[in-house]
Amino acid sequence: FNKWTLGEAFCTQDLGLDPAQLDDVSFDLLATLGFTPAEVEAAGNGNCAKAGCMKTIASKTGADYIVRTVMTIADRDYTVTVELYDAEGNLIVTSSDGCEICGVADVGTLLDAAAATLRSKLEALDSGPASVTVTSTPEGADVTLDGQPFGVTPLDKSIIPGDHTIMVSKDGYISVQEKRTFVEGTRESLSYALDKVPNRLPKRPYGWAALSIGVLSLGGAVATATAIHGKLPYRRNNACDQADPSKYDAQGDCVLLWDTMAASLP
Template identity: 45%
Template structure:
């Protein structure tokens, strides 16, 4: 009867020894395994896409209000189909570096947080006025992709938080559109070398090709001496859009070329008439039977004289003004005609274009003649 308990004890000891060989202790496994990641560590290879840098606040804002603004920013972005790295995680991964404005700083933040895009933000506080500016940057190049601004006057921190959330939603829409693939737009204008402004930012001069995020964009074409043209376009992801703009010249305040010839001819005639009447003043009036008999004194002076001084002066002034106007019209229309020929044919040489640039610009005013140009 006593042998069975002994056998049972030996069997239990053997099983316990076998288990110690098969299953290692939990403490030993923890000591030789990889350490658990911390809460602020961003592991590589995850779906993290957007890294939100700490907001740059200019003005009197408490730490609690700053945290509220950053929380609204993160919430506005997290509604999208991508992961957001919070400002606290970015600060833990990158460190306290202050405002991050340079491309190298943005690239470093993207690299250390394994993000493809980086969001920077500036909040300016003046009394109770808030101005919010957010920008989305490409993590690989550090270049800014899109910027959005919001502002309010005489508002509280809750209103400012809503501004941040609205601006973040705009960036989220742009980022989701980028995920679907950018659109490419080609812009040409007549005449060329016109300044292209896209969504309020200068993009270059025509002809221009550029990738834009899908959606609505406001494109403005402007050139000195021409009427600016603005158009709102809606771009579809992955599509190629070609836009052509024709700029009209600013209407000249001078008449057309035929009126220049007419003004010149009438002016010359009036000028000659004025000179003639000026020279005729105080001469004997010998028309008809005047200056005969009793109309002549003992010295031979006629009692009747021409009184045409004021008519002559009026003719000279009017003639000079008409001649000046005619010359101004002919010079200006000649320059416009040459420029139209250049824009239409496109075959004028640089030497001729340079001579055209030195053409004087003539204008008239009240009692003045103005000539502008490089001589």
């Protein structure tokens, strides 16, 4: 790996280890990765929780990539996390594992596993990075690579060869996501046209027309009912003979006369 210079950073606030132990962890990790101390520019210990920490370390050490190791210890429970950043401070890959009630040998095994994952990524980088340009309409869209922030369009950056998931998103527009395979030493140009999110559903004027027809129909029914509502003489066998007073009540209405109404109305 003569092509790359690595800087290593430890977050002392997360470790609970003294400086001597930090040096031991540093040496073991470098040995697992296949580096000697002479091949590595040491970044020293610092507050890596601050924004732009990795970018600052890369600038000061001239490192192309930075390895960050974080150990969290609770009693005898250990969690080891190893992260690889590029010189811009972008997280490329992370590997984390833990053990409960474990000793120093177990912690060494955790470091071996995390370093192996990191080593495979470094080998892909050493074979030659791929390059990608991403543009979008409109510009200023956020780009994520495998779920991690990658930049804002338009952008032109190197990328680790292999399969990756790219997502382009912008407020007010429908996001686009796809899987791409990038080949070492090649350049890919990706362009995305983002569609606006619809503000509302399309209008349906025929709904109001149907309602109007219904109202008119109801009005017609009322008018019809009013027209047929009234007293109709019952003339079968001269039932309401005006010459027969017994057929009429005190109001002068025939007792055999009924009001008729539309069947649909009370």
